[in-house]
Amino acid sequence: MRISELSVVSGVPVPTVKFYLREGLLAAGDARAVNQAEYGDEHLRRLRLIRALTDVGGLRLREVRAVLAAIDDELMPLHDLLGVAQYALVRGGPNESHPPADDSGGATSDVDRLLAEMGWHVNAAAPSRRSLAQAIFTLRELRWDVSIDDLVRYARAVDDLAAEEVATVPDHGSRSQIVEHMVVGTVIFEAVLTALRRLAQEHHSARRFAKRPRLANDARR
Amino acid sequence: MRISELSVVSGVPVPTVKFYLREGLLAAGDARAVNQAEYGDEHLRRLRLIRALTDVGGLRLREVRAVLAAIDDELMPLHDLLGVAQYALVRGGPNESHPPADDSGGATSDVDRLLAEMGWHVNAAAPSRRSLAQAIFTLRELRWDVSIDDLVRYARAVDDLAAEEVATVPDHGSRSQIVEHMVVGTVIFEAVLTALRRLAQEHHSARRFAKRPRLANDARR
Numbered sequence: 067m068r069i070s071e072l073s074v075v076s077g078v079p080v081p082t083v084k085f086y087l088r089e090g091l092l093a094a095g096d097a098r099a100v101n102q103a104e105y106g107d108e109h110l111r112r113l114r115l116i117r118a119l120t121d122v123g124g125l126r127l128r129e130v131r132a133v134l135a136a137i138d139d140e141l142m143p144l145h146d147l148l149g150v151a152q153y154a155l156v157r158g159g160p161n162e163s164h165p166p167a168d169d170s171g172g173a174t175s176d177v178d179r180l181l182a183e184m185g186w187h188v189n190a191a192a193p194s195r196r197s198l199a200q201a202i203f204t205l206r207e208l209r210w211d212v213s214i215d216d217l218v219r220y221a222r223a224v225d226d227l228a229a230e231e232v233a234t235v236p237d238h239g240s241r242s243q244i245v246e247h248m249v250v251g252t253v254i255f256e257a258v259l260t261a262l263r264r265l266a267q268e269h270h271s272a273r274r275f276a277k278r279p280r281l282a283n284d285a286r287r
Numbered sequence: 288m289r290i291s292e293l294s295v296v297s298g299v300p301v302p303t304v305k306f307y308l309r310e311g312l313l314a315a316g317d318a319r320a321v322n323q324a325e326y327g328d329e330h331l332r333r334l335r336l337i338r339a340l341t342d343v344g345g346l347r348l349r350e351v352r353a354v355l356a357a358i359d360d361e362l363m364p365l366h367d368l369l370g371v372a373q374y375a376l377v378r379g380g381p382n383e384s385h386p387p388a389d390d391s392g393g394a395t396s397d398v399d400r401l402l403a404e405m406g407w408h409v410n411a412a413a414p415s416r417r418s419l420a421q422a423i424f425t426l427r428e429l430r431w432d433v434s435i436d437d438l439v440r441y442a443r444a445v446d447d448l449a450a451e452e453v454a455t456v457p458d459h460g461s462r463s464q465i466v467e468h469m470v471v472g473t474v475i476f477e478a479v480l481t482a483l484r485r486l487a488q489e490h491h492s493a494r495r496f497a498k499r500p501r502l503a504n505d506a507r508r
Contacts, residue, residue, distance in 0.1 A: 188489050228490075255422075
């Protein structure tokens with residue numbers, strides 16, 4: 067198909083497609099004539115993946131680039147794939163410029179204790195260890211009491227989900243399909259989980275706080 | 288304390304503190320002399336909150352501004368607080384410019400069915416409904432089979448956590464303290480949950496895929 071059709075089918079505007087082509091995120095089409103290239107299903111698939119990462123995952127361009135590089139790197143051993151694909155996803159969020167230098171609350175050692183408690187074996191360099199330690203450190207800085215037991219409850223809630231997510235990764239298909247599955251699973255189901263938690267919070271919050279005014283009225287009678 | 292001390296105690300560099308002052312995110316200190324202002328615990332607390340939202344929550348400046356406005360808006364009824372504080376958190380991520388116009392997979396009605404199934408009562412305008420629908424739509428566009436049952440499993444995993452989070456919101460203290468608690472809980476525990484899910488994925492992925500090479504060796508003998 068031509069670039070105009072690729073745009074219609076993917077829902078991505080032509081200027082955006084051209085931008086991705088210039089940035090090297092999308093491979094060039096097959097040249098058919100001067101100023102005319104042909105695009106196939108691989109292009110459509112890659113375009114949808116880029117859109118998923120940016121629109122749903124909220125990833126920035128350089129993060130998308132890192133993830134696509136991990137997908138395309140044929141030399142990466144399969145058992146390292148998820149880790150590396152994940153590591154590429156760790157965004158500027160947990161800010162490198164403000165490391166929890168004063169780890170007085172022992173946030174880092176709490177992460178170690180939690181992992182031991184859960185029986186999780188995780189690379190010492192996994193960026194999520196650091197993200198988690200920083201979140202715990204920040205909570206304590208804001209005078210928020212957070213114990214290992216609290217963390218264990220959160221960890222248990224995601225343990226089965228993660229196990230099932232990993233179990234659904236196909237062990238057939240091309241290497242790039244497997245990595246793509248992992249990355250999509252990580253990014254999009256993260257968005258699913260975040261949205262669901264917020265919907266649940268709104269429901270429970272309304273149940274708790276919407277009652278208030280009525281109770282106040284009752285007391286006044 | 289002076290601005291230099293505020294910077295040391297909070298760990299936020301003086302130029303950044305000045306930037307927040309200029310942008311109106313942080314209230315001006317009490318003027319003591321020409322070019323000298325005095326800052327108190329409220330300033331320190333607000334500064335830590337801004338840092339938590341940006342560094343751990345990954346929020347952009349305009350999102351921080353919206354959240355702080357929700358915290359400071361004394362006119363907002365208490366039972367609307369969590370919703371509005373949350374709504375301010377919904378970032379550019381689920382991109383407004385690419386609405387799932389072609390909702391052929393019925394993602395929006397799946398969200399309705401899921402909410403009914405969970406017994407969750409949620410405002411029709413809640414942005415997380417839309418985020419969730421877009422995530423489901425995107426998964427299906429990427430040929431990912433996602434059923435109501437799958438979604439219910441994810442919803443159940445966060446339901447108890449959300450109920451407990453709402454239960455820990457204090458019902459004493461100032462209005463701004465209550466909202467601050469809600470916002471911090473939403474943003475920082477979201478980072479906690481995300482980090483834990485990735486750690487769990489890495490653990491389960493290593494268990495599944497790291498075995499592979501050894502099995503291959505065994506077969507070769």
